Amino acid sequence: MSEGPNIVRIAALIGDNARAEALSALMSGRALTATELADAASVTRQTMSSHLQKLLEAGLLKVSQQGRHRYFRLAGADVAYLIESMMGVAFHTTTQHPRTGPRDPALRKARICYDHLAGEMGVYVYQQMLEYGLLLQKDGALSITDQGREWFRQLGIDADEVAQSRRSFCRACLDWSERKDHLAGALGAALLSRILELGWARRVEDSRAIEFSAQGEASLRGLMRLRCTE
Amino acid sequence: MSEGPNIVRIAALIGDNARAEALSALMSGRALTATELADAASVTRQTMSSHLQKLLEAGLLKVSQQGRHRYFRLAGADVAYLIESMMGVAFHTTTQHPRTGPRDPALRKARICYDHLAGEMGVYVYQQMLEYGLLLQKDGALSITDQGREWFRQLGIDADEVAQSRRSFCRACLDWSERKDHLAGALGAALLSRILELGWARRVEDSRAIEFSAQGEASLRGLMRLRCTE
DNA sequence: CTCATGGTTCGGTCCTGATCGAATCAATCG
DNA sequence: CGATTGATTCGATCAGGACCGAACCATGAG
Structure with missing residues (x-):
């Protein structure tokens, strides 16, 4: 049946x-x-x-x-979403991780999930954004607040322009390593793109890992903290 | 590699x-x-x-x-989450749905996703809750507001008691048929359980479908509307 | 134009794993 | 206790599908 x-x-x-x-x-x-x-x-x-x-x-x-x-x-993103979800199950049902090469901690720290930032850094950013009202759940979907719009503009991202994209603007994506959500959608993609553009982080050759420079990470956390204390 | x-x-x-x-x-x-x-x-x-x-x-x-x-x-819920995600991809990549028996519309209307309500009804409820501040995203997770606590109490659910459960209290789950989130977690499970208890809906034998009576659906929508116009 | 390389198609090989009949063990009921 | 039924184990069968060598087609560079 x-x-x-x-x-x-x-x-x-x-x-x-x-x-x-x-x-x-x-x-x-x-x-x-x-x-x-x-x-x-x-x-x-x-x-x-x-x-x-x-x-x-x-x-x-x-x-x-x-x-x-x-x-x-x-x-599309839903296929990525499925793979990410399956990675989570695979990761959490494995009694030991045979393939814990040097890249595993790097993947968990920060990596690309399709087109947006995942791992600890990805979850951290998303959490901060929600915590301090840069993003808001509305109508079954995430949306950006005016405060968030301002924050993104400061970072060099025009959120309204990003919203013109035909794809989902803003949504959560469950992180395989963190078991928490990180930011996905067009906005998440724009954020990662901008981070790379600013040189705060770079893509690791032949890997999904994203490597933040110490300065880059400090910059991101600083920008995060600045917004969040105002 | x-x-x-x-x-x-x-x-x-x-x-x-x-x-x-x-x-x-x-x-x-x-x-x-x-x-x-x-x-x-x-x-x-x-x-x-x-x-x-x-x-x-x-x-x-x-x-x-x-x-x-x-x-x-x-x-656990993450396995359910994966299956639901895969159903979404399967559903949306199938050019035609050979198995559109009489139960398919029923599944899409309302069904069990592991332990919580999914389908149109599930998405509807979740959307309303978010729209009118019964639920709120906080700290990378959904949380319930005071208003929401009151709403659930009126329905006969003690949200604080539900929160004692060792499982995730409250989270979104992407619906395979609607491609939007519905409410999952302990709170989502409590909600479905209560709906069934009140007789607003019943489980279909040997199926995941949940069948709302006309009266039951009106009651749920009514309770939803009442809360949302205050 | 020729050569190199990206990519596809074809056909044969062989390994993997699902399947079920038969048998067995365990729990329950009268 | 014997009979029934839930569930597991064992072993043989065979279908399915991944794989690659060989061949071919298409594109691009010199």
């Missing part, structure tokens, strides 16, 4: 090593080519080609062509 | 028909026996037995024994 959406299709697709690797790699928010994804998953190009075809057909990925290069990316 | 939690393990477990059926059936929040789950998945008891063993070992299920009966349930 079966009712509701058929989850086995989606799960079976993710439940293959090569495909899982590809999806995880794409959580960096970057668009990657078939060859890059094959390398990431340590399979041949032909193997990855057929896997990508399946993910495309299933609607988990989308592709754009530039000459002979085909750039694959996650189909 | 692999980093972060290994999602393939979890996905592969869900990506089997029998196991997916079992997990979906357990989204009703009920604890079911191995035999019941075997029936739900249309496999033999021995097959289901080995599947359940795997889900137990993986930490996706937990089991309690009563005599010869072993009752299985989802290990």
